[in-house]
Amino acid sequence: MTLTVLMNAGPWLSVPPPGYGGIENVVATLVPELRRLGVRVVLASVESSTLPVDEKIAVFPDGQFSALQRPYNQVCGVSQAHLAGVVRALHRRDDIDLVHDHVEAVGLATMAAMGPDAPPALHTLHWDLAKHPELYGTLDGGDRVRVNGVSASQLARAPRALREHSVGHVHLSTPLAVDADRRPTTPKGDHLVILGRINPGKGQDLGARLAHEVGFPLVLAGPVGPYHRPEDLAAAGDEARQNPDVRFFHEHVAPYVDGDRVRWVGTVAGRERDDLVASARASLFPLRWEEPGGTAVVESLSLGTPVVATARGCLPELIEHGRTGLLTADERELGDLVLAAGLLEPDECRREAATRFTPARMAERYVELYDRVRHGATVP
Ligand code: UDP
Structure with a gap:
């Protein structure tokens, strides 16, 4: 039937x-x-x-x-x-x-x-x-x-x-876990990436501070409140700060955004998004909230990029510590984990995604x- x-x-x-x-x-x-x-x-x-x-x-x-x-x-x-x-x-x-x-x-x-x-x-x-x-x-x-x-x-x-x-x-799950044609061929670089809404729970401020400490470039991708492009946020007046995510960005993230070590590129999509993540040394999730599902986490694994994160919400279910990423309960350890992430195998991440997240x-x-x-x- x-x-x-x-x-x-x-x-x-x-x-x-x-x-x-x-x-x-x-x-x-x-x-x-x-x-x-x-x-x-x-x-x-x-x-x-x-x-x-x-x-x-x-x-x-x-x-x-x-x-x-x-x-x-x-x-x-x-x-x-x-x-x-x-x-x-x-x-x-x-x-x-x-x-x-x-x-x-x-x-x-x-x-x-x-x-x-x-x-x-x-x-x-x-x-x-x-x-x-x-x-x-x-x-x-x-x-x-x-x-x-x-x-x-x-x-x-x-x-x-x-x-x-x-x-x-x-x-x-994500189609990226199985779709070999869409898998980018961009070589690995040294940058870190945080893919997600700019929000205190997602912890972009922690990530930005960390990037300056450990000396790796960090790309922040995602909307700030309703603003998807840096020029739109720049053009918005002061009343835009009524939005809590806009305020969070201006007060806690923007002071670290220098256009060099830390960049905010707005929302990225399609091939641009996939290439940005696939070529990263690691995806950072310096979470302060209990991430419920973590689409960006499984996308990162599918694209062969290990995850460095605070062990919150679903992260311990999705990431095998030491194989597909590095997790810590103490955000002060994230810097050491970023240094160690270069030792993790992109193929292990892809394999995990192709088995579990299709x-x-x-x-x-x-x-x-x-x-x-x-x-x-x-x-x-
Ligand atoms: N996303 C995107 N471009 C960006 C930032 C995020 O396409 O610049 C997508 C990301 O790839 C993921 C989704 O937005 O598919 C975010 O889902 P997730 O479960 O990670 O976080 P949520 O926003 O639902 O808490």
Whole structure:
């Protein structure tokens, strides 16, 4: 029997996303592999999504990402409209075996709005929820709704209501783990790279200070708040500092950015991003938060670049200390680890990614979880 899954990617960005886009990237990576395994996928997203699927449900023509800058009630309005569209579609049909939802809390509200006729649902947690139990409260939808994490550590830290409804975790994956053609051939250089949103949790300030101490160049790639290019941030007025990530950048990172030892290049994408990471001595993750899933970590391994990081969140699950990276509980040791990272083998990193972080592996795991959800199981 064919399994039909309604995949809710939400109203914010098209799938695949044009550049940065966490959830949309996960959906774009997962869906083709699910369809290869014979799953029918109905995608709830925006009309401009181009991902090949069996059917599409859309309320908005284009991604509503810019609405996230508006007041909170307007953001909720967009979520509600998307939700209403999904519920309308679900009410009209009885062929959906399962909803796989990626939209924090909204998807669960879908189930509640549907009442007892709702199909069972799996909700993938994408965030570190230890500090945000209010996002879920009691799980509306009760026993028909299950959740999965993107790492064991994320689940272990999640509020109890979520853990009680968990069917396990599935690590994030990347097409780079298998796609040999996209693997860059750039030779290794001596620079370090931090790939990620500029944010205190990601620790770019620690990395920048470290680069000056150990004497290796560091490239910071990623957006500062809504600003993707240095010239756009430079042109933004002082009110831009109301954004906490912009303030963090100006106060704690920019003093180290000298354009030579430390550079901020804005958001990089595609081949440019892959080459930057593949040619690095190491990817740095001087984390201050408990990284829930770490897409950039598995991308780095896929590109043959070892990871030097504080041992927080999912890092110890993804990195084998001494083989694919070097981890420490003490951020003062990061400098020594950067020096030692040159001894690690790029091929070991690629091999690890090709074994553990492929899209096919992720899809197989999700098919297992769909089965568990449909039979009402939880992880003991
Ligand atoms: N990313 C990118 N260009 C950048 C910075 C980040 O394409 O300049 C991508 C990165 O490759 C990864 C995603 O953004 O795929 C970040 O996901 P991750 O799980 O590492 O961090 P999050 O932002 O979701 O906490």
